[in-house]
Amino acid sequence: MKHHSITRLLKLMIPHRKAVILAALSVLLVNGAELMKPIILKIVIDDFLILKKPEVGLYSIKFMGILYMAIVILGSFFTFAQINLMNHVGQQIISGLRKRVFNHIQHLPLSFLDKYSTGRLITRATNDVEALNEMYTDVLINLFRDIFLLIGIVFTMFSMNFSLALISLVALPVIVLVTFYFKGKIKENFKVMKSLIGYINGFVAENISGMKLVQVFNRDLEKLKEFKELNAKYHETTLFQIKMNSLLRPIIEILQTLTIAVLVWYGMGRVMNQTLELGVLYAFTNYVKQFFAPINDMAENYNTVQSAVVSADRIFELLDQNDILEDLDSGLPVDKFRGEVEFKNVWFAYRENEWVLKDVSFKIAPGETVAFVGATGAGKTTIINLISRFYEIQKGEILIDGVNIKEYKLRDLRRNVAVVLQDVFLFSGDIKSNIRLNSNISDEKINEALQLSYSEEFIQELPAGINEPVRERGSTFSAGQRQLLSFARAIAHNPSILVLDEATANIDTKTELLIQKSIENVSSNRTTLIIAHRLSTIRNADKIIMLSKSKILEVGNHDELMKRGGYYKELYEAQYA
Incomplete structure (x- = not known):
């Protein structure tokens, strides 16, 4: 168990x-009530049933009955107060922690997310956070109650009769040994269970995402x-956990029964010898x-505590990734860029020494349309x-308007760079919310973006128009329609730098022509x-940068590169031979 967690x-x-x-005070009052019950019954047995003392004033069986009932009612009231208070506290903590984990995940860089599976992150934000729920709402306050109740019982027993108290506690060392034996096995098994549920979540998420391929x-x-x-591995670990639980409680119950048996045997002998009161x-x-x-309660709650601690270890391990968090709001603020982009001797690798870009240098003037061309893996998307x-370079500098991009406020930098990806992602909601994405964009700007991207035509044919519902990932729209909406979204945000990453790769010819016209409209x-x-889609670009094997091979416009007769010309002629 990690004490820091x-x-x-x-x-x-x-x-x-x-x-x-307040909950703790309620628990102490409940404990006091529990300790009073046997004392009242002792008085009734010894004074009224055995010795048959006369009833005097408040000292009567009737009064004792009323007192016992009052203690039960007050105990129930304070139990209700304790449960209600801790449930309220627990839900507030869990809600805040879940929000904190989600916000933390949103600020993790892509370099971290590349190495961390989606299923594991989902497990952190859902299963692991939920595993703490019962601990806060029930286990912690019960643990507090049980510890103080045990202390109160031990103190009361020794005050009442020293020898009987020693006999009553004879099983305690055995209980401690048994608990420690089970502790190690349960903790290790919970680690395996938590790890497996993360893998299962990841496997299911991956399978659903790739369901089309699975079926094809x-x-x-x-x-x-x-x-x-x-599932079988998870089933085995769960059965082992059940086995541990089913063994621990009976062992404690056997020890309880044996203790009571020894106590009654010893005590009745003394009662018969008139050296001990029956009460x-x-x-x-x-x-x-x-x-x-309470020992039984703690044994039952031990699983919950172990589950919570393992989950807490995993949650805090994620939250402790502070050194790689993206700080969106520190740095040089900027409203708009002129749009000059320069790479100076840039080296970059996703994994150490596996260079994707090697000493890459180029300069793009404000307002230029520049195309990056090359084989898969040449480094085109990496540049974007x-x-x-999204990633930090290992060597060199990247400048926008003559300033190193590391000096800009990251939120402002990304607000000024809009990316239209090949694989379009649309959120659940409607068309308008997907274009606006919660930023301060007016309906007028949205409509203008729809016109410039030529999305207006197909949207007008939809039953709800711009308010048409969007299901998960935009599954009800065609690839071309999703791409047009993605392009409209980029235009609506009015970026200083517009990036199209294979935006026309998976769409029909008609949509490709619409996007080409749209690019001409907005790139000026x-x-x-x-x-x-x-x-064919980049023939009119002001500059074409040809990449090969992580380096720049050629630079020029279409006509210049064709006249040069290099790799670009070979590639172009191969496509249109």
Whole structure:
């Protein structure tokens, strides 16, 4: 068990300390009521049933009955108060922690997300956070209650009869040994369980995303087999957990029964010899039951605590990735760029020493349309990712308007660089919300963007027009329609630098022509960067940068490169031979 995780979990309760203190006071009052019950019954047995003392004033069986009932009612009231308070505190902590994890994930760089599976991140924000819920709402306050109840019982028993108290606690060392034995096994098993559920979530998410491929290539049986193997491993660890639980409680119950049996055997001998009151023995049997009840509770709650600690370790491990967090709001503020982009001797690798860009240098003037061409893996998309600072370069400099992009406020930098990707992502909602993306863009600007991107025509044919619902990833729209909406979104944000990353790769000829016309409409007053495999789409670019094997091979416009007779000409003629 990592003590720093427990400490951090407890610190999350500090903002709610008033409610926690009230709950703790309620618990102490409930414990006091529980300790009073056997004492009242002892008095009734010894004074009224055995000695048959006369009833005097308040000292009567009737009064004792009323007192016992009052204690039960007050105990129930304070139990309700404690449960209600801790549930409120727990839900507030869980809600805040889930929000914190989600916000943290949003600020992680792509370099981290490339190495961390989606399923594991989903598990952190859902399963792992939820695993803490029961601990806050129930287990922690019950642990507090049980510890103080045990202390109160031990103190009361020793005050009442020293020898009976020693007999009552004879099983305690055995309980400690058994608990420590189970502790290690349960903790390690929970680690495996949490890891497996992360893999299962990732596997399911990946399979759903690639369902079309699974069905096209008839991979359903193979995928089912893989899932069965993962599921079987999780099933085994769950059964082991159940086995541990089913063993621990009976062991404690056996120890309780043996303790009571020894206590009754020893106590009745003394009662018969008239060296012990029957009421004291009866009170002790009640205290032993009360003593083992919190031990049973702690044994049952141990699984919850272990699950919570393992989840907390994983959550805090993620939240502790502070050194790589993207700071969106520090740096040089900028409203608009002129659009000059310069790479100076840039070296970049996703993995150490596996260079994707090697000593790349070029300069793009404001308002220029520049195309990047090259084989897959040449580094075209990487250049786009670096301009938006999704990744940090290892050597060299990237400048916009003569200033290193690291000096700009990251939020402002990305607001001024709009990217239209080959794989369009649309959020659930409607068309308008997908174009606006919660920024301060007026309806007038949205309509203008739809006109410039030639999206207006197909939107007008939709039943709800611009308010047409968008399902997950825009699945109800064609690839061409999604691309037009993506282009409209980029235009609506009025970027200083517009980036088209294979934006026309997977669309029909008609949509491609519409996007070409749209590019001509919007590129006159902004820097436009185009990545394309279809060389026909970049013939009118002011400059074409040819990349090969992580380096710049050729630079020029279409006519210049064709006259030069280099690799670009070979590639162009191969496409249109």
